[in-house]
Every structure is written in C-alpha cells, then in structure tokens.
Amino acid sequence: MKDISNQQQSVDLLQQLGLKEYEARCMVALARLPKGTAKEISEISEVPRTRVYDAIRVLETKGLVEIQHSNPQQFRTVPIKEAAETLRQEYESRTETLAEAMAAIEPAESNGGDEGITHEVWALSGTTAITNRTQQLIDAAGREIVLIIGRDEVVTDKLLDQLQQALDTGLDVLVGTQTEDIREQIAEALPDAEVFVSGLEWLDSSPLEVDDDTTISRLLLIDKNTILVSSVHETDTGGIETEKAVFGRGFDNGIVVIARRLMATGLPPRHDPDTTVED
Known part of the structure; x- marks a missing residue:
C-alpha cells in the first residue's frame, strides 16, 4: 500500500510540476525499471501503448528520458536526482518568467479608487x-x-x-x-x-x-x-x-x-x- 501511495504521490507531484498525466505515469513507470519498452511501460503505467510514444517524446524533449534506438526501442529515465534538478530549474524559470510578465501587465483603470481608505x-x-x-x-x-x-x-x-x-x-x-x-x-x-x-x-x-x-x-x-x-x-x-x-x-x-x-x-x-x- 505504501508503494502504491508513493507512486500516486509521484504522479501527482510531477503533474504539479507541469507534466501531463500520461507523461507523469510513464515517468514513474520508468523509475521502477532499469529500462523498458513501450509495451512494458504501458503494462506498468496503464497508459495506452499508442500514447506511450507521445509521452516519451515529450519527456525526452524535457531531458528526463533517454532513448536507445534498438528494435524494439528501449527507454530509461535519467538519474532521479538529475531529473529532479531539471524539473526544479524549469519550474524556477517559469515562475521567473511569470513574475516578469505579470509585472509588465498594464494596470486597468479602477472606477472606485482608494484615496479615502486609511486602513x-x-x-x-x-x-x-x-x-x-x-x-x-x-x-x-x-x-x-x-x-x-x-x-x-x-x-x-x-x-x-x-x-x-x-x-x-x-x-x-x-x-x-x-x-x-x-x-x-x-x-x-x-x-x-x-x-x-x-x-x-x-x-x-x-x-x-x-x-x-x-x-x-x-x-x-x-x-x-x-x-x-x-x-x-x-x-x-x-x-x-x-x-x-x-x-x-x-x-x-x-x-x-x-x-x-x-x-x-x-x-x-x-x-x-x-x-x-x-x-
């Protein structure tokens, strides 16, 4: 039960960090394997096999998964600490960009005004x-x-x-x-x-x-x-x-x-x- 809980928590946290559900589930599945094929990832993650490839391509683009071009193709995650650091840097970059974008938004005109507010x-x-x-x-x-x-x-x-x-x-x-x-x-x-x-x-x-x-x-x-x-x-x-x-x-x-x-x-x-x- 604890292992299942850890898996679900990992999926939830990965989604909070910007991954979609299938991407997060494939990432967690690969964390349980030294390497795996799309069929093995699908069986463990319960992600449809045709969707595994799409998820893996996104994870590879983000630098979270490596691909071995064999027949069939093999996939593996980068080391967990490396993956966590990659996600942290991307998250920080997004929050910094968000702060800059929101700070540059032109304020809307207010009809009320707060000149008379003392507290x-x-x-x-x-x-x-x-x-x-x-x-x-x-x-x-x-x-x-x-x-x-x-x-x-x-x-x-x-x-x-x-x-x-x-x-x-x-x-x-x-x-x-x-x-x-x-x-x-x-x-x-x-x-x-x-x-x-x-x-x-x-x-x-x-x-x-x-x-x-x-x-x-x-x-x-x-x-x-x-x-x-x-x-x-x-x-x-x-x-x-x-x-x-x-x-x-x-x-x-x-x-x-x-x-x-x-x-x-x-x-x-x-x-x-x-x-x-x-x-």
Missing part, C-alpha cells in the same frame, strides 16, 4: 503563502518588529536570518515564544534581540472552548502599523489543516496600542519601549 484588512490561506507574506512584511520594516511565535514550526533558519538582518540595520526586534526552550534557541541565534517567554498562554487554545483545537501560529506587528495574525486547526489525527491568516495595514488608532501592549505580555518592563522607567 485595510485582508485574508490569506496556506502556510507557504503566509510564510512568504511574513517575510515580505519583515523585509519592509523600518523601525520595529514584534513577533510572537505560537508554534515551533514557525522558527526557521530563513526567519532567523531575516531578523538578524533587521537587527544589523538598527531595527528593534522583539520576539515572544511559548516555551523557555525556544526562547533560549532564539536568544542564542539573535543575541541583540529582545527575546522573552510570552504571557499569552491562550495562544495554544481558548479556555472558553473545551473542544477548540485552533492555535495561534504567529502574531506580527510591524512599525506599529501593520498586523498579521495566523492560526491553524489540528485534526483528530494530530495533523494540521490549512493555516489561515488575516493581515492589515494603515492602523493609526487604539487597536495598535492594544495589540502592541498585548503582544508585549511577558516582556520585562525595563525592556518594553511602551513603558517609561523613572531613574
């Missing part, structure tokens, strides 16, 4: 998308970054590198964690940051909801102006459903004051920029 709130789904938005917001910070980490998975080498770069440019960086172990890990990686154990125990779950499996993944406040809050919901099997977030910018009222003070819960008063300590 805005948006929703976003998916851990990758939320991580990317978090990184973009941190990169755009000009004065202060306040980050509360609700789940250990949020802490990555890239995040730590970003925060260190912010410190190197003179920004104030405050990081709250849920455990002392994570606090020590981040404090060691970012000795110039203010790192503390957050006093927001309810980030793990709500005391008002007995069956509430939703936990806060991250809280981010940039320059006392831009806020991002993300959460995840754990399934009965311990897995995680899609991470969801809301983020907004342009706030200039009491919401930011409340959020800033709330996020600083657990930070020693002498380190809290919102607290004035008299000599």
Whole structure:
C-alpha cells in the first residue's frame, strides 16, 4: 500500500510540476525499471501503448528520458536526482518568467479608487503563502518588529536570518515564544534581540472552548502599523489543516496600542519601549 501511495504521490507531484498525466505515469513507470519498452511501460503505467510514444517524446524533449534506438526501442529515465534538478530549474524559470510578465501587465483603470481608505484588512490561506507574506512584511520594516511565535514550526533558519538582518540595520526586534526552550534557541541565534517567554498562554487554545483545537501560529506587528495574525486547526489525527491568516495595514488608532501592549505580555518592563522607567 505504501508503494502504491508513493507512486500516486509521484504522479501527482510531477503533474504539479507541469507534466501531463500520461507523461507523469510513464515517468514513474520508468523509475521502477532499469529500462523498458513501450509495451512494458504501458503494462506498468496503464497508459495506452499508442500514447506511450507521445509521452516519451515529450519527456525526452524535457531531458528526463533517454532513448536507445534498438528494435524494439528501449527507454530509461535519467538519474532521479538529475531529473529532479531539471524539473526544479524549469519550474524556477517559469515562475521567473511569470513574475516578469505579470509585472509588465498594464494596470486597468479602477472606477472606485482608494484615496479615502486609511486602513485595510485582508485574508490569506496556506502556510507557504503566509510564510512568504511574513517575510515580505519583515523585509519592509523600518523601525520595529514584534513577533510572537505560537508554534515551533514557525522558527526557521530563513526567519532567523531575516531578523538578524533587521537587527544589523538598527531595527528593534522583539520576539515572544511559548516555551523557555525556544526562547533560549532564539536568544542564542539573535543575541541583540529582545527575546522573552510570552504571557499569552491562550495562544495554544481558548479556555472558553473545551473542544477548540485552533492555535495561534504567529502574531506580527510591524512599525506599529501593520498586523498579521495566523492560526491553524489540528485534526483528530494530530495533523494540521490549512493555516489561515488575516493581515492589515494603515492602523493609526487604539487597536495598535492594544495589540502592541498585548503582544508585549511577558516582556520585562525595563525592556518594553511602551513603558517609561523613572531613574
């Protein structure tokens, strides 16, 4: 069962990387053989034999399959690591071309306009998308970054590198964690940051909801102006459903004051920029 699952997962991933279904199935079939004829590939992949040749031609064009011109013809995949690298480069090339093309699109005229909008709130789904938005917001910070980490998975080498770069440019960086172990890990990686154990125990779950499996993944406040809050919901099997977030910018009222003070819960008063300590 596990082998079948791996095969199907491989087919699905190859399709996500741009291959059509028959091409992906032939590719996976060849990965199981040192080499094979169209008949053997058809039997393993369940792709009609007449369609195998079309799929193989595409795979050869992409540099994923080699052909031996014997009678009958023999086919084999390039080494798996080489194939993965070829697909990665093609995928990156496509995404770069996409970014350039979309950036060059002429904007359409808007009938509404947003001249009167002082703040805005948006929703976003998916851990990758939320991580990317978090990184973009941190990169755009000009004065202060306040980050509360609700789940250990949020802490990555890239995040730590970003925060260190912010410190190197003179920004104030405050990081709250849920455990002392994570606090020590981040404090060691970012000795110039203010790192503390957050006093927001309810980030793990709500005391008002007995069956509430939703936990806060991250809280981010940039320059006392831009806020991002993300959460995840754990399934009965311990897995995680899609991470969801809301983020907004342009706030200039009491919401930011409340959020800033709330996020600083657990930070020693002498380190809290919102607290004035008299000599």
